[in-house]
Amino acid sequence: IAAGERRRAAGRAQAEADMRAAGFEPLEPYPGARVRWLCRHVVCGRTVHPRLFGIRAGKGGCRACAGRAPVDRAAAEAEMRAVGMEPLEPFPGRVRDRWRCRCMTCGHIGTPALNNIRRGQGGCYACAHRAGRSLDVA
Ligand SMILES: [Zn+2]
Ligand SMILES: [Zn+2]
Structure with a gap:
């Protein structure tokens, strides 16, 4: 028990x-x-x-x-940071635009789109890949 x-x-x-x-x-x-x-x-x-x-x-x-659609740039940037991605350039303006960011976890630089983040995808491809791998092993 x-x-x-x-x-x-x-x-x-x-x-x-x-x-x-x-x-x-x-x-x-x-x-x-x-x-x-x-x-x-x-x-x-x-x-x-x-x-x-x-x-x-x-x-x-x-x-x-x-x-x-995102209301303003600050909110969009906050959203990106909430998933652990630090924006490297100003918000491109549309949620489907690719946006250059750096992963705060592994340092990988990627170009996630905000609408993918909102769909629940992680911001960092490298981290997501690693998480998938470790699950496979376990
Ligand atoms: Zn919400
Ligand atoms: Zn990462």
């Missing part, structure tokens, strides 16, 4: 870590991967109910952010 409890606790911690990595701050205890989970979208401050299952599948958890 104790081992099961530990496993559940670890699963919960991993769930919260994954949610935070996607830019959502959990507002209630982890309900399960396929259940709607009350969270705050850090970038826009909205309260949303994404499913962890969807977030892990690469779906964006915040419809408002997924659908809308």
